Amino acid sequence: MPHLTSDAPSPRTRVNRYRWLAHYDRDTIYAILDAMPVAHVAYVHAGNPIVTPTLQWREGDRIYWHGAAHGRMMQATDGAEVCLTVSILDGLVLARAAYNFNINHRSVMVFGKPEPVLDATEKTRLLKRFVDGYVPGQWEKLRPVTEQEIAATAILSLPLTEASAKLRAGPPEDNEDDYGFPAWAGVLPIRLTVGTPEPDPRNLPGVSEPASLAAFTIG
């Protein structure tokens, strides 16, 4: 199975198992990051691994995430090695042999030492980008952000220099001998869907749902 290698993998990002599923090109990595804001950030805290879900967003060749400035995750990951993984489940792959049971999925793994964004103007710009990334135009409609809120929010970023993607799609792959075995095989597709917006019961009379909400997709 061919794969693109426009950017060379590092020893850490080189995919060793199932290497035919690996991709290192920017377009593939960008598409997965842009489809799924939920990331799992792993770091070492007091010698032990911790992995925390958070929301990431991408701007050019960098990803960003934010959190409480005094929180464990933001403090422990600032300048320390992390591994950030984004994964999307696309389906169950039922093969003729249990050994070939699989999932269809897309994932990205990024390594590096996050750098903090310290400038308040740049933090504000990035948080606008974060909010408007979900609902374009929303930032300007909100109660304006305060200096204290910006100060209480830490933003970290990683360049996508050490990143890899892994994708599996399509039907099961059984051992050639097993295709004669009379078991049903196939894919059960799984996807994220967005439901109808649920307005806050405390919304003021006359406020209207953002039109751009209808365009939101994920996965």
Next chain:
Amino acid sequence: MPHLTSDAPSPRTRVNRYRWLAHYDRDTIYAILDAMPVAHVAYVHAGNPIVTPTLQWREGDRIYWHGAAHGRMMQATDGAEVCLTVSILDGLVLARAAYNFNINHRSVMVFGKPEPVLDATEKTRLLKRFVDGYVPGQWEKLRPVTEQEIAATAILSLPLTEASAKLRAGPPEDNEDDYGFPAWAGVLPIRLTVGTPEPDPRNLPGVSEPASLAAFTIG
């Protein structure tokens, strides 16, 4: 906001930020693990954190996952400290202030040193449980597993002794002063949905789709 504490948190599992979202009781933890097979396992490899998506399943008060016996993840996590996180995204929470933007979610974090399952009979029983957990009755319909396949599959397990759950549901929570601000607030629900099964084009004539496939749910 009250929360259940039938089991006491350890210093690692005690939730420090947003502690009112924390739960430590088994029923809550079990329900999240049973709803979402995708887990992210973090471990330390050559001093650096790595987080790998994998599929977990639960039996009683233990969780299990499997992988290639010679793979990096299974070798590096056998007996070493790991943090396993399962997370489910339930919605975007759009508040009147960017600072209160949030997500509705359910997550579980488990700490510990995984133990390998070494006995081939027990491994076989667990892999049957794994497959039948997705499609009840499927294992018996498959090409029988071989000794070599069992040997090539490593299974690790963790007791749920050091585990915590975090849940957020419901409408936005704005600062009391902000409820008078005329911005739309509310929740955009997100859920995983299962599509129509896609039969493998190489299925033999006459093999029928497992009836239990229709009952599969996730999230």
